[in-house]
Amino acid sequence: MTDGSMTLAPMATPEPARLRHSLFAPDKRTAARNAQEARFRFYGLVAIVIALLALVWLLFSIFSAGLPAFRQTFVEIPVTLDAAVLDKAGHGDPAEMASVTTIGYGKLIGKALAAEIEAKGIDIGAMTPKDLVGMISENAAADLRDRVLADPKLLGTTVQFTALANGRIDGYFKGRVTMESAARDNNTSPEKLMLADKLVAAGVMDMRFNPGFLVMPDASDKRPEAAGLGVAIIGSLYMMAVVLCLALPIGVAASVYLEEFAPKNRWTDLIEVNIANLAAVPSIVYGILGLSFFINFAGLPQSAPIVGGLVLTLMTLPRIIIPTRAALKAVPPSIRDAALGVGASKLQTVTHHVLPLAMPGVLTGTIIGLAQALGETAPLLLIGMVAFVRDFPGAPLSGLFDPASALPVQIYNWTQRGDPGFVERASGAIIVLLVFLIIMNTAAIILRRRYERRW
Amino acid sequence: MKDLRLERDVQTETNKIEARKVQVYYGTNHALKDVDVDILDKTVTAFIGPSGCGKSTFLRCLNRMNDTVASAKVQGAITLDGEDIYDARVDPVQLRAKIGMVFQKPNPFPKSIYDNVAYGPKIHGLTRTKAELDEVVEACLRKAALWNEVKDRLQSPGTGLSGGQQQRLCIARAIATSPEVLLMDEPCSALDPIATAQVEELIDELRSQFSVVIVTHSMQQAARVSQRTAFFHLGNLVEYGETGAIFTNPKDPRTESYITGRIG
Ligand SMILES: Nc1ncnc2c1ncn2[C@@H]1O[C@H](COP(=O)(O)OP(=O)(O)OP(=O)(O)O)[C@@H](O)[C@H]1O
Ligand SMILES: [Mg+2]
Numbered sequence: 221m222t223d224g225s226m227t228l229a230p231m232a233t234p235e236p237a238r239l240r241h242s243l244f245a246p247d248k249r250t251a252a253r254n255a256q257e258a259r260f261r262f263y264g265l266v267a268i269v270i271a272l273l274a275l276v277w278l279l280f281s282i283f284s285a286g287l288p289a290f291r292q293t294f295v296e297i298p299v300t301l302d303a304a305v306l307d308k309a310g311h312g313d314p315a316e317m318a319s320v321t322t323i324g325y326g327k328l329i330g331k332a333l334a335a336e337i338e339a340k341g342i343d344i345g346a347m348t349p350k351d352l353v354g355m356i357s358e359n360a361a362a363d364l365r366d367r368v369l370a371d372p373k374l375l376g377t378t379v380q381f382t383a384l385a386n387g388r389i390d391g392y393f394k395g396r397v398t399m400e401s402a403a404r405d406n407n408t409s410p411e412k413l414m415l416a417d418k419l420v421a422a423g424v425m426d427m428r429f430n431p432g433f434l435v436m437p438d439a440s441d442k443r444p445e446a447a448g449l450g451v452a453i454i455g456s457l458y459m460m461a462v463v464l465c466l467a468l469p470i471g472v473a474a475s476v477y478l479e480e481f482a483p484k485n486r487w488t489d490l491i492e493v494n495i496a497n498l499a500a501v502p503s504i505v506y507g508i509l510g511l512s513f514f515i516n517f518a519g520l521p522q523s524a525p526i527v528g529g530l531v532l533t534l535m536t537l538p539r540i541i542i543p544t545r546a547a548l549k550a551v552p553p554s555i556r557d558a559a560l561g562v563g564a565s566k567l568q569t570v571t572h573h574v575l576p577l578a579m580p581g582v583l584t585g586t587i588i589g590l591a592q593a594l595g596e597t598a599p600l601l602l603i604g605m606v607a608f609v610r611d612f613p614g615a616p617l618s619g620l621f622d623p624a625s626a627l628p629v630q631i632y633n634w635t636q637r638g639d640p641g642f643v644e645r646a647s648g649a650i651i652v653l654l655v656f657l658i659i660m661n662t663a664a665i666i667l668r669r670r671y672e673r674r675w
Numbered sequence: 676m677k678d679l680r681l682e683r684d685v686q687t688e689t690n691k692i693e694a695r696k697v698q699v700y701y702g703t704n705h706a707l708k709d710v711d712v713d714i715l716d717k718t719v720t721a722f723i724g725p726s727g728c729g730k731s732t733f734l735r736c737l738n739r740m741n742d743t744v745a746s747a748k749v750q751g752a753i754t755l756d757g758e759d760i761y762d763a764r765v766d767p768v769q770l771r772a773k774i775g776m777v778f779q780k781p782n783p784f785p786k787s788i789y790d791n792v793a794y795g796p797k798i799h800g801l802t803r804t805k806a807e808l809d810e811v812v813e814a815c816l817r818k819a820a821l822w823n824e825v826k827d828r829l830q831s832p833g834t835g836l837s838g839g840q841q842q843r844l845c846i847a848r849a850i851a852t853s854p855e856v857l858l859m860d861e862p863c864s865a866l867d868p869i870a871t872a873q874v875e876e877l878i879d880e881l882r883s884q885f886s887v888v889i890v891t892h893s894m895q896q897a898a899r900v901s902q903r904t905a906f907f908h909l910g911n912l913v914e915y916g917e918t919g920a921i922f923t924n925p926k927d928p929r930t931e932s933y934i935t936g937r938i939g
């Protein structure tokens with residue numbers, strides 16, 4: 221109907237209002253709607269920028285504090301293993317040699333360092349031999365002792381020995397310790413720092429990559445330079461293995477049963493609600509459960525990866541069941557009809573068709589559940605995983621029952637220590653934890669891509 | 676197009692399936708009321724009727740696919756060769772191997788074309804060797820008029836085919852288990868006239884071995900391929916009889932107005 225006829229013959233029933241304007245000039249409503257959309261986009265952009273800035277700041281602070289942990293100052297000196305000191309009886313029997321403590325080895329190292337300094341022609345001023353020993357980590361003597369006891373044939377020879385420098389010396393090269401702070405510190409002195417500079421110039425001391433950070437066990441409060449993540453990484457790997465071996469099959473079986481086989485009634489509704497609730501239970505509650513059940517009731521050892529793994533399994537189960545059920549639900553019912561229609565049994569329908577299609581969801585859920593478990597600290601504190609463990613756990617399966625530490629607990633533990641050297645260690649450990657998490661999440665993404673939905 | 680009406684002769688008078696007083700409820704919705712039907716062996720039976728009248732529902736009763744719908748309740752008696760299929764001793768899995776089904780919406784497995792067809796024979800152990808299985812797959816795809824289009828890409832996914840090709844793939848999959856009864860729910864609704872003619876020819880061919888039940892919205896198709904026709908309306912079986920009689924001389928006024936296009 222044209223405009224003209226409208227004015228000529230007005231109708232009894234009102235015509236619906238019509239937009240009458242050029243397409244080139246937006247009307248008021250369109251302008252308002254567009255402005256609304258522009259504003260919304262702007263807010264979204266601001267939110268993204270804030271989130272990104274927070275992430276950049278976080279990564280920057282962690283990496284700037286943590287990367288130095290991967291490098292360490294070492295002193296390289298020839299040490300003469302004097303048989304008269306180390307094996308007084310002269311039998312070369314390790315059992316007898318064990319009576320020589322680290323103090324004896326410490327003296328040898330001090331002597332060797334003094335000899336090396338003299339050989340390089342460095343003036344040590346008023347420093348005593350005891351001061352010289354203080355340049356080197358207290359751990360060095362123990363390292364040397366372990367080496368000799370493991371191989372008594374070394375007695376009487378001169379070996380090239382790479383010793384960790386003392387944490388304060390190391391801190392000086394990393395900028396943590398200054399001449400002023402050293403003057404107030406009774407663990408080191410400006411003279412030692414100046415000597416360290418000279419040793420570096422002479423090539424006796426240098427800073428390099430420290431694999432020990434990843435493989436050595438934890439060390440005591442006075443020796444941050446010797447502390448490593450070895451026991452914690454093994455403990456965490458053991459626990460993840462336990463979680464994967466228990467939570468994945470149990471979680472998938474429970475989900476498949478609930479989703480495909482269980483009758484839909486009040487009981488299954490109740491179970492469903494409870495699984496959702498369990499996923500929201502604070503993790504420390506699982507720690508209390510683990511303490512009272514696995515340790516006090518079942519009598520499993522404290523600090524053991526098996527207990528940590530069981531506790532984390534309980535915590536991870538609902539977090540695997542929920543996404544798995546969602547993935548099973550998302551498989552179109554027509555696929556089930558198709559399989560049942562050609563005479564497949566219920567189980568064949570599930571295993572041949574439904575589960576493969578749900579696999580990406582199952583795997584992503586599992587990996588994200590594992591990643592959460594990997595970073596979990598609170599429940600492990602309650603079952604004693606926070607203990608100071610220097611001995612490596614044995615090989616599986618019996619090793620699962622040996623005391624061990626775990627990455628997040630080790631981080632927490634190190635932040636509690638007095639020596640500033642441990643701050644750097646803790647940040648370094650966070651980087652290791654983040655690398656593990658990134659690897660797991662990447663695996664989740666790759667698996668999801670590979671099993672991409674194909675219906 | 677071959678006019679199949681010329682060859683409309685019922686070869687047997689034995690009943691393959693007998694349904695008596697079948698009621699279906701979806702929750703409180705009484706979807707099917709008092710349906711009595713005898714489906715003859717080696718015969719094509721067409722179900723016609725307006726949308727939502729219960730054709731699919733009844734079809735799904737015949738192979739107990741309604742078991743999978745939690746809200747569905749089936750009453751009455753349905754027998755296959757005289758055996759009650761709703762008897763407690765019957766395993767619906769075995770029943771469905773005997774009564775194949777092609778669904779209203781094409782639903783190929785998200786697997787290769789080959790695996791789609793081979794799946795049924797594999798799980799029922801119908802073939803012994805790979806060569807035998809290959810033969811079955813080829814024969815079924817040929818019967819479903821799909822072979823020429825897919826013979827070069829048997830390993831590509833069945834879901835990558837067009838809608839009509841998918842439906843023919845589902846037909847091939849259903850006949851691969853050589854069922855005794857084939858239930859087809861609007862198998863041609865997504866097909867072009869040429870493929871439709873091929874499927875209709877297939878249906879007529881299958882009639883020599885199985886009985887076929889076909890739901891269709893096309894009167895012409897029902898008239899072309901079937902020997903028996905059942906007309907459903909609002910959950911009731913209004914009229915059932917020889918196809919020629921239903922189309923030329925309907926007894927019920929509702930049937931007459933439906934086939935002449937006045938209700939639907
Ligand atoms: N799964 C279901 N749950 C609840 N109600 C259903 C279900 N399937 C079908 N119905 C109902 O049963 C009645 C019959 O449906 P049915 O699918 O059998 O119709 P139809 O004759 O096949 O229709 P069409 O020709 O559109 O396919 C409809 O009222 C429908 O709403
Ligand atoms: Mg239907």
